[in-house]
Amino acid sequence: MTAPASNPNPGATPWVAFVIPAHDEADQLAQTLAALHDAARTVLGEAACEVVVVDDASTDGTGELARSLGAEVVRVECRQIAATRNAGARATTAPILVFVDADTRINATSLGEAITVLQQGALGGGAMVRFDGHVPIFARVVLELVVVAFRIFQYTGGCFLFCRRDAFVAAGGFDETLFAGEEIELATALKRVGKQRGIAARKRFRIVRHRIVTSGRKVRAYSAWEALRLFGGLVWRGRAALRSRAGLEFWYERRPGAE
Numbered sequence: 001m002t003a004p005a006s007n008p009n010p011g012a013t014p015w016v017a018f019v020i021p022a023h024d025e026a027d028q029l030a031q032t033l034a035a036l037h038d039a040a041r042t043v044l045g046e047a048a049c050e051v052v053v054v055d056d057a058s059t060d061g062t063g064e065l066a067r068s069l070g071a072e073v074v075r076v077e078c079r080q081i082a083a084t085r086n087a088g089a090r091a092t093t094a095p096i097l098v099f100v101d102a103d104t105r106i107n108a109t110s111l112g113e114a115i116t117v118l119q120q121g122a123l124g125g126g127a128m129v130r131f132d133g134h135v136p137i138f139a140r141v142v143l144e145l146v147v148v149a150f151r152i153f154q155y156t157g158g159c160f161l162f163c164r165r166d167a168f169v170a171a172g173g174f175d176e177t178l179f180a181g182e183e184i185e186l187a188t189a190l191k192r193v194g195k196q197r198g199i200a201a202r203k204r205f206r207i208v209r210h211r212i213v214t215s216g217r218k219v220r221a222y223s224a225w226e227a228l229r230l231f232g233g234l235v236w237r238g239r240a241a242l243r244s245r246a247g248l249e250f251w252y253e254r255r256p257g258a259e
Contacts, residue, residue, distance in 0.1 A: 016040070016096045016115075017050040017165075019088035020071070021081055024254065025102035026060045028215060029053070033069045035105035042108035043115060053102070054088040062102075079245070079252065081158065082174035082182035089173060095165050103215035104129070104159040113208035114162045121199060124163030124190045125206035126156020126183075131216030138227065139219040154191075154205050158183035159214045167193050178242045180251050221255040 018036055022029060033051070040049055051071045055063035056078050063073045074091045078084045085099055096118060100106055110127045117125055128147045131139065150156060161183055163171075171189035174182045187205050194204025219227070230250055234241045245252050 014048045014050045014092070014094040016044060016047070016098060017052065017089070017092035017094035018098045018100055019085060019092065020051070020053045020066075020100050020102050021056060021084040021088060022053050022058065022062050022066070022102035023056045023079065023084075024058045024060045024062060026058070026062045026065050028103040029062060029065055030069060031105060032100065032102055033066070033071060035107065036100060037070075039106050039108040039111040043112045048094075050092045050094055052088045052091050054084045054091075056084045080176065080179055081251070082178055083176045085158075085182075086173045086176065089165075089168065096162065097165055097168055098162045099158065099160070101159045101214060103217070105132075105213045106160055107210070107212060109210045110160065110208055110212050113210060114160075117206040117208065118162065118164060120203070122203055122206045123167035123194045123197075123199065124161065124187065124204075125154075125208060126162065126187070127160045127208050128211045129157060129159050129214045130211050131219065132213050133216050133220070135216040135219050136224065138224040139216065142227075151207055154202070154207055155184055155187050156207060160212045161186070163190060179245050180248050181239075181242045218250060218255075222250070 018040070020032065036051065052074055053063070053066035053071045054074045054076055055066065056076050063075060066073045072091070074087055076084055076087045078087065089097055096115070098111070098114065114125060114127070128150065129143070131143065167190055170193045171186060173186070175185045178185060191204045195201070222230070233247060237247070241247055
């Protein structure tokens, strides 16, 4: 594979920064970066952009692979997704931030819609997802319920979240007291910033129409009962459950068979 240039116009000021948090994602990252570069070339053309992979305590060569594929690499030892994403944002300068998970393939349609809603005055937004490959029926049902709820209330998962840098800073970035759910907290904070700036409620944070594809490897590794017990426990414990990695194995541990 030819390494793509992360900035097609290196003499220009970057316009969009793509931030990719990654822990031991050498098996996923090449596809993610290839899809990102294809989407960026289609939507941004010759406009300058930054691609930063935040290598969070990886031991599988994730950082080296990212460099070989043209990305800038920032090494951290956080093992906390909020802090990792914030580190990536700090390493960039572009006025538009796009956070993409390392196992997620974006497309030109969704990226184009994201740029459009920002140009229309939104402070941020996201996209709904589809899982790749086969996933259990319970996972497909739960996903569609979440999609309906997120579209109604205008929230997004962290797989693909975009925002204006000034709004991101005003919102305080991702909440580093949380080990999960930080994307919901950021969306809420961005909406508050939008309200302070007098932006209409439905225009502050926008969910684009088209979905992106993310890996279904985690849900393939859990039975319906295990998933119910895990997420039921989180609901029972409330927000306090998100302030420690304990009990958040779904996000922070790679199960055998989670491919």
